[in-house]
Amino acid sequence: MSDTAESPELSVARRVLILAAVVLCSTLYATTLLVASTLLPQMQGSMAATPDEIAWTTTFNILATAIATPTSGFLAARFGRKRVLLTAVIGSTVATWLCGQAESLEALVLWRILQGGIGAPVVPLANAIVLDSFPRRQAGLVSSIFGMTVVLGPVIGPVFGGMLAETYNWRWAFYMIVPAGALAAAAVAVILPADRPGQRVPMDWTGFLALATAIACLQLVFSRGQRLDWLESSEIIAEIGIAALAFYVFLAHSLTTDRPFLNLRLLLDRNYALGLVLVLIYGMVNFTPIVLLPTLLQSYAGYPDSIIGQIVGYRGIGGVIGFGSTLLIGRWDPRLGMTIGFGLLVVSGLWLMSLDLNVDVDTLLLNAVLQGIAVGIIWVPLTVLTFRTLDSRWTAEAMSLFHLLRNLGSSLFISLSVTEIVRSTTMNYSRMTELVSPYNRALSVPNLMGGWSLETLQGLARLSKEIDRQAAMIGYLNAFGLYMAASAIAIGFVLLARGKPRAAG
Known part of the structure; x- marks a missing residue:
């Protein structure tokens, strides 16, 4: 146990400064995680990468976070919370700078892996420091403040990152994080009380x-x-x-x-086992639209980076609304709150499946807000339901597996969705080009062909480009269908959970 956990002598002002410092660290980390989603189209062109290759910059970042997060407790016990948090902030900031310096796809993916792996302890350690720095009676209040402010990361990163990418290039979206990272590191070094490593935790x-x-x-x-x-x-x-x-x-x-490393016997608890399935699905549907939409909108619908950043940022605004609504929904049965949240994700998925390449900005903004509200509503009741019937002495260990599966679900489902887009685009392009023939009477109608032509190379090139756009759109619609199906399946698992803990004896 660190000194921070036993610090009744801390003044109110010092506690507020500690809260501000760790919130800055967590917001910074959330920003570094999601800023790349807006930059995917520009990075794809700069690195001469395919859609599935450029998606590695997100999936492997999340994967590194998933693998490294469970080691946070061991590192904190071995070296002390302050030292580990400071190292994580500095390391992820340096890796962010190197992301902006990358000249090849391999280098960019490598620095994104290091960014996610080194920065993984930031959120769990920041959360633990906040809880240990305030009296237990204020735990609910500071947890709410911590959760609400961390949601700002998904708003700040994409919005300002998109504006910088459009004005300059995608590298400046990474560079903008570096001064904030230096400020966060200085705040941790100056404000957090020194702590000693606690009892060695075997790994x-x-x-x-x-x-x-x-x-x-x-x-x-x-x-x-x-x-x-x-x-x-x-x-x-x-x-x-x-x-x-x-x-x-x-x-x-x-x-x-x-x-x-992970106690599999905890799976004998029904709610916890179901909670792991649900958090896996939650991870699957949480980041997938953020990764898919920017490439679709810029590469095929012609949207600028600044507008794409706003669309992703509006999802963060929806997240703030969703977290705020849990103050009311938290009084209800957790199963009801989760059903509402996953139901809204089903609606947003069906909405996305109805889009075409002429979609307007307002529709995309409203859908992004709906997604944010849904994921914000789900998180608190999901956590409550998962750990409701579990013995409290296993909470720390059980939480490691909980967050591991959340991040793993995100990385695997993004890869699966991108794979479906590539597969479906290729297949549908082949099928549609089979219909391009002088013997196809539909293509001989002047008003139908417009600027396309089978008589010139330019006309054929324009027709091929349009077929590619439509084939890609079908692939994205199929991916949105997977997103909607996963959300619907989650509702079935929610209904299998126990609503109240069993009475003792």
């Missing part, structure tokens, strides 16, 4: 490394499978084999050791 390195290997190989399979033709590639077969072997080692070791 199950075998279980951790086995699970990390399995997750990394699974991510590679989803990210590269479509490009390498799945099981026709020896690389994909090898990655599947390594993932299966590593996961077997993780399961066997976790079930036979006294202190596993």
Whole structure:
């Protein structure tokens, strides 16, 4: 236990400054996570990458965060919270600068991995410091303030990042974070009280490394499978084999050791097991539209970066509204709040499936707000329901797996959605080009053809481009269909959970 956790001598002003410092760190980290979503189209052109390749800058960042987050407790106990938080802020800020300096896709993905992995302890440690710096009676208030302000990251990053990318280029969206990172590091160094490492917490390195290997190989399979033709590639077969072997080692070791990295026996608690499924789905539907929409809107609908940044930013505004509404919904049965939230995601998914390439800005803004409200409503009742019937002594360990699956769901589902877009675009382009023939009577109607023509190379090029746009749109609609289906499936799992804890005895 750190000194921060035993600090009744802290003044009110010092506590407020501590809250401001850690909120700045968490908001900064949320900004670095989501700013790249607005920049994907520009980065794709700059790096000469395909849509599935440029998506790696987001998926592998989230994956690195997922793998590194469970080590936060071990690092804090080994080196102290302040030291780990300061290192995480400085390291992620340096990695953000290097992202702006990257000259190749490989370098950009590498720095994004380091950015996510080094910065992973920021949010859990910031949350723990806030709770330990205030009296227990104020825990609900400071948690609400912490949660509400962290939501600002998804607003600040895309909006200002999009404006800078349009005015200058995508690199400046990363550079803008560096001064804020330096300020956050200075605040942590000056404001947070010095702490001592607490009791050494043993780390199950075998279980951790086995699970990390399995997750990394699974991510590679989803990210590269479509490009390498799945099981026709020896690389994909090898990655599947390594993932299966590593996961077997993780399961066997976790079930036979006294202190596993993740205690799988916690899955015997029904609400907790269902909560893990639900948080996996929550992760799947949380970031996917943010990653898919910018590329669709700029590459195929012609939207500028600044407008795309506003659309993503409006989702953050919806998130603030959603978190605020939990003050009322929190009094209800958690299952009802989650049903409302996932139901709104189903509505937003159906809405997205009705779009075409002529969609207007107002429609996109309203849909983004609806998505934000939904994910904001879901989070609090999801956390309450998951840990409601679990013994409190297992909370810290159970929370690690909870956040691991949330991030894992995001990275895998983004890869799956991008794979569906690439597959569907290719397939539909082939089918539609089969109809381009002088023998197709529909193409001989002048009013129908417009600026397209089968007689000139320019006319054929314009027709090919339009077919590619429509084929891609079908792929995006299919991906939005997966998003909607996952949200609908979650409602079924919500109804299986227990509403109230069982009475003792």
